[in-house]
Amino acid sequence: MNIKKWAVAATAVLAFAGAAHAQQFFRIGTGGTAGTYYPVGGMIANAVSQPGKIVATAQASNGSLANVNAVASGSMEAGFSQSDVATWAYTGTGAFEGKPKVADLRMIANLYPESIHLVVKKGSGIKTVADLKGKRVALDEPGSGTLINARMVLAAWGVKESDIKPDYIKPNQAGDKLKDGSLDAFFFVGGAPAGAIAELASSGVGIELVPLTGAPADALRKQNPYFAVDTIAANTYKDVAQVQTLAVGAQLVTSAKIPAETVYEITKAMYSEQAQKALQAGHAKGKFITRENAVQGVGIPFHPGAEKFYKEAGLIK
Structure with missing residues (x-):
C-alpha cells in the first residue's frame, strides 16, 4: 500500500473511531417478553434513538428489582421500575431494607399505571385473596416487582406464603400451567392489557380477575401511599x-452517572410529537405516556437532564 493510500485509510479509520465514540449506547432493562415493560420499552427505544448520536435498545430482564440493580452496577443505562421499588432502592427501605441505598438512582419519567392482576379460572370459587389458602399460586420470579407486591397483597389479606403452594415463574409459564390445571392462580403486576393474560383469555380458557378491594386494600394503601385504586375495564x-384492583406507577429510571445531555435528548425525544403518536398507536398504555403524567408519583430525584426538559416545558418549577 503506498503512503498516500495508507494515509487515506488511516484517516477513514480515525473518522470511524470518532463517530463510534460520539455514538452513545443506551440499554433499557424491561421485563419478560410476555409482560408490558418489554413491548413498551421497545417502542420507547425506537422513539428516542437518534442516528449517529444515541442507539437505544430494549433488553428483556426479570423486571423492576433486576433493572434497578443493573442501573446501579452500570450494566444498563436505564430501566423500567415500579414506583415502589424505585423509592425503596433510593431510600434503602422495603425490599432494600438492610442493603446499601442506590443513592445514584434518578428519575427520567413516570410512565403509566401498572395494575395488580390476580388471575384465576372461571368457576374456580376463588373470589377473594383469602380464598388462595391451600391453593397453587404463581408469584412471578425473584427480581420482579410482582413477587414483592404479591407478598404484600397476601399479607394484607392475612395469607402467609406457607398457607399457599407457591410457584416462582413468569406469567406466560403460569398461564400455561393454569390452562392445564396444574396451577390455581397467578399474580402479575403490569399495564393492562398484559400479553400473557390476553393470550390466555383468547385461548378459550375462561378466566376471571379477583378484585383487590375493601378494608385490606384500604389498609395497604394507607401504609404504602404509592398504591392507587385502579379499574381494569370490562x-x-x-x-x-x-x-377494581390496585396499581403502582411504571417508571423509567437511570443513574446520576449518565451525562445530563444524553438524558435531556432522550427525554425530549420521548415527548416529541412524532414519538407521542407512535406510543399512542403502539400499545394501550402508550396513551398514558404524556408530559403531564411524567412528573406524577415521583419518589426519587429527577436526573438533571430530565429535570432540564421538564423545567423548559413548564411542568416543574
Missing part, C-alpha cells in the same frame, strides 16, 4: 368483567 381481556 373486555380489556376477552370476556373478562370489569374489576
Whole structure:
C-alpha cells in the first residue's frame, strides 16, 4: 500500500473511531417478553434513538428489582421500575431494607399505571385473596416487582406464603400451567392489557380477575401511599368483567452517572410529537405516556437532564 493510500485509510479509520465514540449506547432493562415493560420499552427505544448520536435498545430482564440493580452496577443505562421499588432502592427501605441505598438512582419519567392482576379460572370459587389458602399460586420470579407486591397483597389479606403452594415463574409459564390445571392462580403486576393474560383469555380458557378491594386494600394503601385504586375495564381481556384492583406507577429510571445531555435528548425525544403518536398507536398504555403524567408519583430525584426538559416545558418549577 503506498503512503498516500495508507494515509487515506488511516484517516477513514480515525473518522470511524470518532463517530463510534460520539455514538452513545443506551440499554433499557424491561421485563419478560410476555409482560408490558418489554413491548413498551421497545417502542420507547425506537422513539428516542437518534442516528449517529444515541442507539437505544430494549433488553428483556426479570423486571423492576433486576433493572434497578443493573442501573446501579452500570450494566444498563436505564430501566423500567415500579414506583415502589424505585423509592425503596433510593431510600434503602422495603425490599432494600438492610442493603446499601442506590443513592445514584434518578428519575427520567413516570410512565403509566401498572395494575395488580390476580388471575384465576372461571368457576374456580376463588373470589377473594383469602380464598388462595391451600391453593397453587404463581408469584412471578425473584427480581420482579410482582413477587414483592404479591407478598404484600397476601399479607394484607392475612395469607402467609406457607398457607399457599407457591410457584416462582413468569406469567406466560403460569398461564400455561393454569390452562392445564396444574396451577390455581397467578399474580402479575403490569399495564393492562398484559400479553400473557390476553393470550390466555383468547385461548378459550375462561378466566376471571379477583378484585383487590375493601378494608385490606384500604389498609395497604394507607401504609404504602404509592398504591392507587385502579379499574381494569370490562373486555380489556376477552370476556373478562370489569374489576377494581390496585396499581403502582411504571417508571423509567437511570443513574446520576449518565451525562445530563444524553438524558435531556432522550427525554425530549420521548415527548416529541412524532414519538407521542407512535406510543399512542403502539400499545394501550402508550396513551398514558404524556408530559403531564411524567412528573406524577415521583419518589426519587429527577436526573438533571430530565429535570432540564421538564423545567423548559413548564411542568416543574
